[in-house]
Amino acid sequence: MAGRAQPVNPTPGIGAATLIAVLILGTLAAVALRADSASGFGPADWSALRFTLVQAVLSAIFSAGLAVPVARALARRRFRGRAVLIALLGAPFILPVIVAIIGLLQVFGRAGWISDVLAVFGLPPIRIYGLHGVVLAHVFFNLPLATRLILQGWQEIPSERFRLAAQLGCNGWAMFRLIEMPMLARILPGVLAVVFAICLTSFAVALTLGGGPRATTIELAIYQAFTYDFNLGRAALLSGVQLVLTATAALAALRFSRGDGFGAGLDRSIRRWDEGTRAFDAFWISAAAVFLLLPLTSVVISGLSGVFEISVLVYRAALISVLVAAASTVVLLLLALPMAMTVATGRYGIVELCGILGLAASPLVIGTGLFILIRPLANPTVLALPVTALVNAVMALPFALRILVPSTREVVAQYGRLALSLDMSRWSFVTRILLPRLRPQIGFAAGLAAALSTGDLGVIALFADAQIATLPLQIYRLMGAYQMEAAAGGALLLLALSMGAFWLLDRGGRWHAEA
């Protein structure tokens, strides 16, 4: 191998990245090749593109921007219930879209809780529908994720740096400028890119909160191309546009997020000497908690009234969902860990780019493409569950990489040369040094993947038959059959399962550390 010797083998990661690229570009090509005619970009597509970009940019800026003070407050304070709050932060992200929409509007809608309170004072209900509503909903989904990613950045600053800064008499602002700003400069671009990519493929949320066809996104246009027009060429073209936009954002993020790390520490637990203003941190923590927990509370309250209507069919679907989530988590780790190692060697930025494409790809295009590819070989319905597990893993990959890459890079940079000088085998380096040190990140990534997979409808709707249903699909079916209360009960069960899986894996990774 040319170049500098590396403590980890980049080849498996390159293989995993190639697999992802083949899956995403291959399915897109499969759809494009089935198209009868080429298709151009009409005026309606341009306006959809414009709206999609505007809302995704605003959503990314607000989610990441608001997440900074929240994460900083959480990083500086220790209080009772902090661990529970951080775990609950994962919840909005994993709710099925339809459940989250109804939960959000129960709080922020015309007849929502806030409007009820306003009515007491003789004020008109809040007007939630419009671009601001779309951004609010996307912040609800993504603020928690952004907070967790940024918080992790804070936790990865070795405690010795804070100690040294305190000894040198750094006050709050100097501490922020010298230690925290460089960390944010490294972490934020990636967070912005991930949230941007998620919001780029928004459809039902954008339409409903946007209040009508003004809020038409590219994803809606793709759906329309598939079902209303059956114009596969247009679907493939629009999906290609999504991919290009996401790739551009990801490349920009990679470019801007360069910067040196903080060096190795002795893994002491972090202690801060810059107390700062308590009220400031308290404000951000409670504001975020109220904003995120109110809609969740409404989901829980609705769910409690339907909890006795959860039938055995729903429990069976829940079991299937848990199995799919478990498989999906394993697949995710098998893809993400080698890819993170490859990226950590510093010479394969393209691998990181492949990883983020999973977010950009329209699930409808991946699903249809897989269907076209699988059908000549096997009955797609029989493969519904494995395909769902695989696609869920690919969708979770960008998050996993954002979680794993910074720490992997750090470990390789700090311990790589020592390992090489000791003539340590790559296998020993990975199993003895890298994986043990990545344990919290692996736990977090696995927890997120399991929770996402449990909650996501994924591609199952394209493949399912009567006998196989995951929990999200079963919830949709209940709603379609007027059984809103039973569906709400199912949603509560889903929330509990997802949170349980997340808690278990995330805790498992951090059992020795304080959160």
Add this chain to the structure above:
Amino acid sequence: MKHLLIAAGILSATSAIAADKPQLTVFTYDSFVSDWGPGPQVKEAFEAVCDCELNLVGVEDGAALLSRIRLEGENSDADVVLGLDTNLIAAAKETGLFAPSSVSAEYTLPVEWNDDVFAPYDWGYFAFVHNADAAAPANFRELADGDTKIIIQDPRSSTPGLGLLLWVKAAYGDEAPEIWAGLADNIVTVTKGWSEAYGLFLEGEADMVLSYTTSPAYHLIAEEDASKAAAAFDEGHYMQVEVAGKLAGTNQPELADQFLQFMVSDAFQQIIPTTNWMYPAVTPAAGLPEGFDTLTVPEKSLLLDSDQAAAVRDEALAEWLGALSQ
């Protein structure tokens, strides 16, 4: 271990018997095959008479169902497609994938039915559902002039949404854009599908929601709740007629014909009202279930035939987008 062997033996024996039987594959929409839909009962009833195995495969909704058939093309796994509606018939026929069928029945539809390819199995009227204790407007103009808030579905992603588009077009023709402009400030929001809209309505987010005249029957029969009603509009109500057809490429043509004929018989039709919550295409001998007699019955039925619907669809969508994107 011995038990396991016996179990395995029994299992393989039953699957061997099942494999000997002819298989009929019916593609339909997802809510048909769900445990709360007609699917499970239909499967049982048909298998009791056909000496075959009925495989029901669910695909999202009617429009996605047609896309799937187009995607699979001439060597589709499906023998029968059940769940298209009149608005999709023209596009379905254009594919050339469907074969004429010999189904005959005394349909109890409010309109004449003479399509040689597709046979109807149920139908309903689109309507705005509201709380029975609240006053409802008597037509679209009154709705547009008042401040009643409604939630509708997007015609690009939802069957009822498209139905509403054609409803306004069928009732008002060239005046449709004017009606939509008037309705713009009544529309709270537009949803991707029926479930979001109906769920939000039940949470009180709007006064009325686009659904069917048969929706109150669900609340009345399944929940013993008489609090929902459908508003009767005096310009008439647009109909949805749901149909099924046989694929030309089927390798089970006789069985497919048998299924379609079974579909319009009492055994199938009596399952429909309380599982699909629609009117059966042929009223069963036993009549409609109790509660259906309380439903709003429009004085006038509106329905564009499949060619007309296909012809005006894109124009109506452009008008809708124009009026609501202001």
